[in-house]
Amino acid sequence: MQTISENRCYGGIQGVYAHPSKACACDMTFAVYLPPAAEIAPVPVLWYLSGLTCTHENAMVKANAQQYAARHGLAICFPDTSPRGDGVADDDAFDLGQGAGFYVDATEDPWAPHFRMWSYITDELPRILDANFAIDPDRQAITGHSMGGHGALTVALRHPGRFASVSAFAPIANPSQSDWGRKQLTAYLGPDKTRWADHDATMLMGETGFDGPVLIDQGTKDPFVDLLRPEDLAHAMAARRQPGAFRFQKGYDHSYFFMESFMADHVAFHAAALGL
Amino acid sequence: MQTISENRCYGGIQGVYAHPSKACACDMTFAVYLPPAAEIAPVPVLWYLSGLTCTHENAMVKANAQQYAARHGLAICFPDTSPRGDGVADDDAFDLGQGAGFYVDATEDPWAPHFRMWSYITDELPRILDANFAIDPDRQAITGHSMGGHGALTVALRHPGRFASVSAFAPIANPSQSDWGRKQLTAYLGPDKTRWADHDATMLMGETGFDGPVLIDQGTKDPFVDLLRPEDLAHAMAARRQPGAFRFQKGYDHSYFFMESFMADHVAFHAAALGL
Numbered sequence A, B: 001m002q003t004i005s006e007n008r009c010y011g012g013i014q015g016v017y018a019h020p021s022k023a024c025a026c027d028m029t030f031a032v033y034l035p036p037a038a039e040i041a042p043v044p045v046l047w048y049l050s051g052l053t054c055t056h057e058n059a060m061v062k063a064n065a066q067q068y069a070a071r072h073g074l075a076i077c078f079p080d081t082s083p084r085g086d087g088v089a090d091d092d093a094f095d096l097g098q099g100a101g102f103y104v105d106a107t108e109d110p111w112a113p114h115f116r117m118w119s120y121i122t123d124e125l126p127r128i129l130d131a132n133f134a135i136d137p138d139r140q141a142i143t144g145h146s147m148g149g150h151g152a153l154t155v156a157l158r159h160p161g162r163f164a165s166v167s168a169f170a171p172i173a174n175p176s177q178s179d180w181g182r183k184q185l186t187a188y189l190g191p192d193k194t195r196w197a198d199h200d201a202t203m204l205m206g207e208t209g210f211d212g213p214v215l216i217d218q219g220t221k222d223p224f225v226d227l228l229r230p231e232d233l234a235h236a237m238a239a240r241r242q243p244g245a246f247r248f249q250k251g252y253d254h255s256y257f258f259m260e261s262f263m264a265d266h267v268a269f270h271a272a273a274l275g276l
Helices: A057-062 A066-072 A117-132 A147-157 A182-189 A201-207 A230-239 A256-261 A263-273 B056-062 B066-072 B117-132 B147-157 B182-189 B201-207 B230-239 B256-261 B263-273
Strands: A002-009 A012-021 A026-034 A043-049 A075-079 A135-144 A163-169 A214-219 A244-249 B002-009 B012-021 B026-034 B043-049 B075-079 B135-144 B163-169 B214-219 B244-249
Touching: A002 B256, A012 A057, A012 A066, A012 A117, A026 A057, A026 A117, A043 A117, A043 A147, A057 A075, A057 A256, A057 B056, A066 A075, A066 A263, A066 B256, A075 A117, A117 A135, A117 A147, A135 A147, A135 A263, A147 A163, A147 A201, A163 A263, A201 A230, A214 A230, A214 A263, A230 A244, A256 A263, A256 B002, A256 B066, B012 B056, B012 B066, B012 B117, B026 B056, B026 B117, B043 B117, B043 B147, B056 B075, B056 B256, B066 B075, B066 B263, B075 B117, B117 B135, B117 B147, B135 B147, B135 B263, B147 B163, B147 B201, B163 B263, B201 B230, B214 B230, B214 B263, B230 B244, B256 B263
Parallel strands: A043 A075, A043 A135, A135 A163, A163 A214, A214 A244, B043 B075, B043 B135, B135 B163, B163 B214, B214 B244
Antiparallel strands: A002 A012, A012 A026, A026 A075, B002 B012, B012 B026, B026 B075
8 A cells, every 4th residue: 555645634634545456456546534533542434435527536625524524533535436547448428437436346348347346445445444544444434425425325225234324415316217327337237227226225225224324415406416316215215214314405506515515414423323 | 797606505605706807907717605694794705815826716625614604604705816818928837927926916027917916806806896795895804825825914914904814824924035935026026126025924024013913824844834934924923022823733734634724713713803
């Protein structure tokens, strides 16, 4: 693991690191914020999964989560959103290929050799964090934005017991029923829709629910709202009386300005679930 | 004035606007954050002047000031750092020309026709704000980072009575004595150093002081500290017993991670001076 940069931030350290990834068969970059409390003992970690076109950097500099992480005493990990590099398949569209991994393990060509973000996020990167940072692997929570909200929800719902809580900002909530989903799941997993079910938060919520609290924020002026299909996830949560809250926030769009406006709530929500 | 974008943010509006500038003889872009309180009555405004290479956008997305502006009920204006465009003079160096206006009115070729950031910041843009936003022109404060800290201090020191308070993050504190200053002041104002005195915060502080409180934060691990010369300004403040505080912050560098770590303090400082 190579240290790209470390900057003091709210009394802690905002670092950026690179490493050769076995899961993705390429070099990967991620960011970790360690709060001041991590100097004394291992701290819980909040995973933050980013959206289409983002790298590790966007949320690190724009989502304004570090101050709350410092206050509550939890670390944040900001992974990249896909494998990258000259030898990695890509597509001209912004919503397929590099920057658009959709948090799945691709089985189809040309994506299968590198696009294994599911394994990277759920297996390889957690072990790297555990080995290199003052993080307590028994206390984790997860959040994300847009495609990263989809990632956070599907990862949490399929790992009962691992995450104390899950939240999302404007998640791609029902990709099987959306043009933000069908295209990518077909490309990465093939046309057999039964293989998509494991990567659809609304379907997973309907089947199993989540064994902890859930918090979703969705702006009412989000220009992508018809692609995100928040109402499908809200219905699924209500149908099973899932503990948690689905909030429609009046006047907010899909930007980081929306997200940072509610970041205090989300970090406090996870901190409470983690017993901080 | 043209609206480029408006996003809801902490209950207020983060807007970006463009307009033809008479002072700079080119189109200029700036950002304004209006807090929720501006929906009811005009609010005080905090000017935020940015550093080398920045546009209006850097601080708008990275400095994390809006949440405190929303809480205290003040607007923030983020101007650009120089004139820009194909017809505007430039230099290959990052610290001269476009993105490096140094908040002066240039008198020397090739800069004189457009590089009039002093007039733009102190005269033209305030009138545009007054005409177009719910801002109270009788209640202003000013801050900035690096080159923008230099701008904030010199603008405040030379306009007694206009600003309730001034603060800066890692300002270029004594440009007459620094390679971040001599080169640019020579280029923009000519080699006669008597013309530089109006644009040197340490000299102005020594001559007149500031008629309100001053807050300066400087990181001890700032890689540019020898160019910034914080000790010169600290000495000048101490010599005249200037009300205010000069703080050296252990372990912090020159980045936005440094700045955002102390943004709550700075906005609260200005809010208190403005009677909020």
